[in-house]
Amino acid sequence: MPPVPGRPSxxxxxRLRLILWIAFAATLLYLxxxxxxxxxxEFRGLAASSTLxxxxxxxxxxxxxxxxxxxxxxxxxxxxxxxxxxxxxxxTLLGIAISSASIYVFAESLHLAEYFEAKYPEKVARVRxxxxxxxxxxxxxxxxxxxxxxxxxxxxxxAMKIPFGRFTLGVVIGEGAICAAYIFAGRALLDAGRRxxxx
Numbered sequence: 765m766p767p768v769p770g771r772p773s774x775x776x777x778x779r780l781r782l783i784l785w786i787a788f789a790a791t792l793l794y795l796x797x798x799x800x801x802x803x804x805x806e807f808r809g810l811a812a813s814s815t816l817x818x819x820x821x822x823x824x825x826x827x828x829x830x831x832x833x834x835x836x837x838x839x840x841x842x843x844x845x846x847x848x849x850x851x852x853x854x855x856t857l858l859g860i861a862i863s864s865a866s867i868y869v870f871a872e873s874l875h876l877a878e879y880f881e882a883k884y885p886e887k888v889a890r891v892r893x894x895x896x897x898x899x900x901x902x903x904x905x906x907x908x909x910x911x912x913x914x915x916x917x918x919x920x921x922x923a924m925k926i927p928f929g930r931f932t933l934g935v936v937i938g939e940g941a942i943c944a945a946y947i948f949a950g951r952a953l954l955d956a957g958r959r960x961x962x963x
Contacts, residue, residue, distance in 0.1 A: 815847075818846060818847065819847070819851065819855060822839070822843055822847070822852075822855055822859070823855050823858060823859050825839055825859070826839055826855065826856060826858070826859020826860065826862070826863060827858075827859045827862040827863050827866070828863065828866075829859070829863055830860075830863030830864060830866065830867050830914075830915045830918065831863075831866070831867065831870075835913065836856065836859070836860060836863075836914075836939070836943070837910070837946065839856075839859075840852075840856055840943060840946050840947060840950075841946070841950070843856075844946075844947060844950045844951055844954060845954060849947050849948050849951045852947055853943060853944060853947050853948070856943050856947065857936060857939070857940055857943065860914075860935065860936070860939045860943070861932065861935070861936060863915070863918075864914070864915075864918045864931075864932065864935045865928075865932065867915055867918035867919055867922060868918050868919075868921060868922035868928065868931060869922065870922070871918070871919045871920075871921075871922025871923045891920070891924075892924050895920075895921065895924060895926050896926070899921070899926045899927060899930040899931055899934060900930045900931075900933050900934040900937070901934070902917075902934070903917055903921065903926075903930075903931055903933075903934025903935055903938065904933075904934040904935075904937040904938040905938065906934075906938065907934060907935050907937070907938025907939045907942070908937075908938040908939070908941050908942050909938075909942075910942060914935060914938070914939055917935075918931075918935065
């Protein structure tokens with residue numbers, strides 16, 4: 765289909781999305797690492813002044829965090845002392861779902877599939893075949909492992925056009941299980957420590 769006059773081509777739109785993604789990720793990484801010590805204090809102060817604002821900021825950070833490949837564990841551990849476990853778990857899952865869906869959509873702009881197919885055709889074929897057969901199981905297992913960055917499998921699934929519904933279900937199951945362990949066990953340990961210290 766020929767391009768419509770006055771409308772940018774698909775290639776231009778993809779390149780623009782890639783440039784915007786790089787600028788956004790670079791800005792977030794700079795803010796995160798340049799002000800690491802201040803983030804925790806500011807976040808605690810905001811959560812103490814308004815629970816609703818604290819929830820909103822937590823959800824916003826959880827939704828954009830994936831573009832920078834910063835693990836969600838950092839954000840979860842910061843929030844455990846601030847919020848009750850059930851709303852924290854729900855907001856964490858919602859943020860992960862939004863972040864993962866965004867990465868999945870943007871993955872096509874990064875041309876990862878073409879790069880890896882040209883460089884490692886046999887390996888890509890094996891990964892593609894495995895993901896095509898069992899996408900939910902593989903994504904859930906990958907998302908559950910603390911040492912495997914979930915955002916990476918999101919990029920892979922988006923680049924390889926794995927069915928979105930099955931991909932999302934896998935992320936929610938895997939991340940839901942590991943985040944539930946972090947949040948509920950972490951809160952229990954925190955409460956036990958406070959009782960022990962008489963706080």
